[in-house]
Amino acid sequence: MARIHDKVAYATFYCTRLAEECVEDPYFDAVRLLIYQILHRPSTCTRLGIPLLVFVVPHVSETRRDVFRSEGAKVIEIDYVRWTNDWIHPRHERWIDQFCKLRIFEQVSYDRILYLDADMLLIKSLDGIWSEPVSNQRCKTRPSEGQEGLTSLSGETRLPDTYLFVGVTDADGGKQPDLPKSMAAEAINGGFWLASPSLELFDFYISLLSVPESFDSGYMEQGIFRHAHRRNGPMPWRNFEPRKWNAIWTTVADLKHGTATLHDKFWITDEPWVEPELVNLWNEAMNEMLEFHDHSKLGLPCSVPLESEFKNGFLVEARSLPESTSLECA
């Protein structure tokens, strides 16, 4: 059953380290597009008035934060997660700040947060995800004594009594990567997950940084999730129905399947796996977003929602508000 009184939020994370402020950054554009898709775009935006949090690290400029704010997001600065352990090696240099994402678990004023990477094309609204049974069932942490595979590593902190962590695998999608099936089914993707913030869980994740080789450090926070929420561990993860809410390694087949969000860097068009039809959809959305914001600067009203959405009784209030009063479509 859906809980209607809890405080929920969509969230993303922005951390690009730019050589100069004027440098163009596809991730910055992608965050803007995500804001547009979640808060404004009639075909995909929230009808429940759910906020979108954009978490930024200290080096993100005030100018860029202002852009996110002016387009409707709530910007929250989170601190770096520093480590001195020499066994931790991010696989790519641009992943160096990825542990900061774990700080989303410190946001305990929210009951549940749906985290999405910025490289996400929305096909429909995500509001239905909050009432999925799996999104509403806190799990009991399993006792870690006397059971195979559950022994704690020394240095790990105490686990919370209950937790909520629901995700998708790194292989959901029309074009699965070349991974052994057993492995693929267990590989949490760090780019799309719904969880309950918890300081105990955050402390636990961070404690793993002090336990040499406890997780695959090349994958940063994703490696931590995979270890902390392994199926035979004390806090196994649960997954959304494959390709219902999200697909990675995405293809036109996922679009036809009705998947709500397609996860890929659609601005990298020279990779063999990127399908032009999806790139076109991404570019279309991007152009629509730019147009929407130009119009809103001129004080024009929100773009007009689809007829069916009026019939459902949504958006009527937002429609009548001038753009300067409310940037949100719900």
Ligand SMILES: [Mn+2]
């Ligand atoms: Mn991603």
